[in-house]
Amino acid sequence: MMTTRGSPRLNLLKEVVERHRASPPTGSVEKRRRGSPKEDRAQWNASLEKDLVDLLRQHATPEHKGQNGWSSEAWNKIVKKFHQKNPYARYKKKKIQQKEKELKREYKMIKEIRKQSGVSWDDRQCKILADPPLWKNIIISHPKAGKFKTKGFPLFDALGELHDGQTVEGTYNFTSIKSSQYSTQAQLENLG
Structure with missing residues (x-):
């Protein structure tokens, strides 16, 4: 490389340009493998979240949804309709499923928090209300709940309609032994 004469600032700029040319491009192999930060983070807002929940509710039928969630065909329809309604939000199916x-x-977290003593719910703002000492306890048991100290969750009721009764929760979960007793009884009678 030929050294040129010039001001120290010019020489420094040339040095920086040379280093930049020698370094790998910003879209290096590792970044391309993981995706760029802008691709990794879908910029969701309340309107997009509401549109997604509305579509999920429309597809919460036995034809589209089983015990383990929506079928692949249903997800394809949901994603297609989501993109039709929000053409500027080009999220891949995986990102929508993650959301x-x-x-x-x-x-589920807010539902659990609402069950705690001293916690109330503001229906108008769709927000958890609790005293500061209680919030400290809430955040200890639910670290991701901190954002709901000041932010509402307007999708709570819609998500309740979507998920309640669909997931086993333990409160009223029990196993019946009557059918197995009956089948044992029938087997004994057939032997005798």
Whole structure:
């Protein structure tokens, strides 16, 4: 490389340009493998979340949804309709599915928090109300709940309609032994 004369600032700029040319491009192999930060983060807003939940509710039929969630065909329809309604939001199916899981987790968390003594719910703002010491306890038991200290969750009721009764929760979960007793009784009678 030939050294040129010039001001120290010019030489420094040339040095920076040379280093930049020698370094790998910003879209290096590792970044391309993981995706760029802009691709990794879907910029969701309340309107997009509501549109997604509305579509999920439309497809919450036995034809589209089983015990383990929506069928692949249903997801394809949901994604297609989501893109038709929001053409500027070009999220892949996986990102939309991740958002559904996130909303479900948030719903379950808020539902648990609302059961705690001293916690109330503001229906107008769709927001958890609790005193500061209680919020400290809530955040200890639910670290991701901190954002709901000041932010509402207007999708709570819609997600409740979507998920309640669909997931086993333990409160009223029991196993019946009557049928197995009956079948044992019938087997004994058939032997005798």
